[in-house]
Amino acid sequence: MTSPPAPLAARLRAELSPRTAALVDAVESLEALLERHVASARETWPGLTLDVPTFLQHLARHLPDENAPEVLRQLHASDLYLACACATGEEAALLGFEHHVLRRIPDRLHALPRDLVDEALQRLREQLLLGRDGVPAKISTYSGRGPLLAWVTISAARLASQLAGREGQHLAADKSAESYVQLLAPGDPELELLRKDSRAVVVEVLRKVLAALPGPERALLRLHHLHGYSMTQLATVFGESRSGVARRVLLARERLLKLTRTELASRLQLDDTQLESFLGLIRSRLDLSLSGLMV
Incomplete structure (x- = not known):
């Protein structure tokens, strides 16, 4: 008689399509992997109140059908945890995102004019953190496949480029x-x-x-x-x-x-x-x- 699936793995699997669930089931020591992800996220962000079921549901939405095991193994879990909490509007998460992500962007975009970067960041705050007309905040689209800081940096650089183009700075x-x-x-x-x-x-x-x-x-x-x-x-x-x-x-x-x-x-x-x-x-x-x- 086989033992019942472990709690975290079972919760994740319940949120997946049958095809993705089958792929995830093949991951060696799946429960231990999920436990490490959750522990890392909570250790990095001890002040957040985001519950584990909500986090696993969010994770499930971002697991692709084709390479779910690889994505799961290489997941930037702490970043995804923060992004998920921001998407729910948790105030502590929004403060953490501001201090640990957004404030680091200007140094990473130092090749661009500072006024453009500042304006891009202000618009990015609105785009990423504010949901409108029933549409979730864009931060919810971050999948955890790469560092959150890099994902936001690229978005800020793209916005700054668009702003510069509107002002005629890119001929x-x-x-x-x-x-x-x-x-x-x-x-x-x-x-x-x-x-x-x-x-x-x-x-x-x-x-x-x-x-x-x-x-x-x-x-x-x-x-x-x-x-x-x-x-x-x-x-x-x-x-x-x-x-x-x-x-x-x-x-x-x-x-x-x-x-x-x-x-x-x-x-x-x-x-x-x-x-x-x-x-x-x-x-x-x-x-x-x-x-x-x-x-």
Whole structure:
């Protein structure tokens, strides 16, 4: 006779779809893992009153069907616990989020004008912490797959970039499609490989593949190419080693180029030699092209 499932594992499983529950059941020492997550969260945030069932329900909402065991093993449980408490409106959690997360953002975005960062943070407070018209606060969408500080930093950088664009501080935001392509290879004779009426297609393709990239990869490219973050600065933002974040940027760039090649091959009438030559131009001018396209 098998023993009944342990309390934490049973509570989590009850909130999951049958498919996800089956994946989670295969996690070795599941109960012990959940106990460590809960203990870590409570130790980090002893002043919060968020109860365990609410936390497990919140965790269950963020476990994906495909790789739930891996997400569960690598979960940033203390950060997710804080975010969940903030989503419920717990005052102590909101104060903890302000002191331990939001106040650290300006130092991480020191490459951006301080007034823009301050305005972005004020708007971010409203977006993340205030639910409206029955819609939960956006902080509830944080999944615990990466550090909460990095997640908020990226959101703040994106908002600051949008604010700067509205104020005309990023001239690239107003450039035409033709200008974007000129940025790829200004003055290079190989640019004539493309017919003039195809150049706007190239920009459309680049925008499409950028949108298709996974969010973390797009964020890395945005911070590196648009905001000029060095690998050292990116390592600080994401809480990783410099070599680790450098590998991630490289992989994101290569994914972008691979998707671009596939899309261009289906959209433009170029032979292999022409296509590879043009991709070489894109690669060599990637910093400039992304700075324009990612605003």
